[in-house]
Amino acid sequence: MFSLFKKEVLYPWAEGASIYETIRSKIDERGRLQDDKLPDDESYWEGRPLRWVAGGLDGALGHHAGGGKDEEKVTETLRLLAHLSRKPNLKTRRAAYLKLMQADVLSVIDPLLEALRHAPGLNAQNLYNEALWLTEKGAHRNVIKFGIALLGQFETEHHRELILTLGRHDEFTLYSAVAIQNSLNAPNAALFELVQAVNGWGKIQLVERLEPETQEMKDWLLRKGCQNSVMYEYLAYICALKGELHVALTADEVDEALYNGAGDILSALTHGGPAEDMDDYEHAPAVIGNYLRLSRTMCKDVSQLTVILNLLDWLKQDAKPWEKRLSKGWAEETRGQYREMAENIITAEGWAEKVWTALRSGDDRQRYCSIRAAKALGLDIWEELFEQLRLSPMNGSLIFELMRTDNEQRVRKLVSFAEESLPLTDIASGPADEMGLGLGYEAHSALDFLVQELDRYPGVGRKLIATALHSPVVRNRNMALKALEAWPLADWEESLAAAVNRLAEIEPVSDVKETIAEMMKDKKF
Incomplete structure (x- = not known):
């Protein structure tokens, strides 16, 4: 018999390598993943305007949006899985696999698992065997996520290595964490093992779930628990609370790792943001x-x-937030004492030399900290940052700092350099509806940091604004229009007026088109 179909059409798991095997092959001797590329990266993200970091989409939806419930999807997926459990074969496996490939996991996972627990006529052993197969052999991330979630419904150590291996990839850590809690013996120990191997959204998911049963776990939370590649603010409060920071810092002396970890936690708590902050932390005054x-x-x-x-x-924040703080355990006298202690540390001799050394270290974190410190100490580091930009012309963070000046001559110097060093012709490929994030958009991002400040300098950077008006990135065009709105019409010159007229005709985004029309009306041209 001749097959009219390619193998990967009949059996979609043959499209690529097993995700489990791919991850397992990339784990180093420390148990950490060496890179987070997955076999289905290109097919999964094709046609999507934004490619999220590993675990980012599920993490953001889980923290900032409620899970949905699509009853039609749940019912259809339940039917296919039930059929697969009763008659496990290539045909029923393929049908279930194709459905799981396409599913929006977070929107259906909880109601689906609940429905499975009460589904009549389900063969639990067959379902477990198929979940094992899907999780180990699957080549598509959504299938793996469902597979891990299904395994988590069965209390057994048999799949321990499988879900811990997959959990070392941030894309799957959330699902592994839930499965660990639901199905393994000593789940806390497994979570602690896993949390030390991840650093992104997966770490956030694990720290949130970890219950520190031992002093070792508390020590780790205070020293290394807060640091992650997303935002320290997600974990600062949790680590302070679970690690008992208020107890640890009462010692006469502490080790440097604890001191630095406490600093990371406290800094994040002062920033506020997506999670609890200093105002939520009852031990803040003592700590x-x-x-x-x-x-x-x-x-x-x-x-x-x-x-x-x-x-x-x-x-030193103003009176309004302090009115509430003074009613919740703070005293004005304590606040004043702490301000004096901090100021004495900052004004101590020797910091200027350390700032210059850190600024020139070549380390991004040291540079960030030195910029912060230089502002507080009144050090003029603009020329040093400009020299560093010469070596990396599309470094957006450097451009951002350099544009935060009120010195027009320095702005003109920077703009002139950017006009010579940025690939302006490549950027001006024509207006489109692009977000301009990620790889391939470094030049567009650099241009953005320049143009967003040009509204303060009429007539400066016309070439950059003209380029931004023809950029496919929506924000570039918006920032160019913002600058032109602030400029007197006399500073536009004919070329920019012509560019705006042309953009009014071809602009593909309705909101931007309306902005252009309003500006043309206001400027009367």
């Missing part, structure tokens, strides 16, 4: 006091100084 006490002898480098600066800024 800040002990940290400042320890800082008298332990604050030695610029990154540590940055923590003191963040605390001082928080202590």
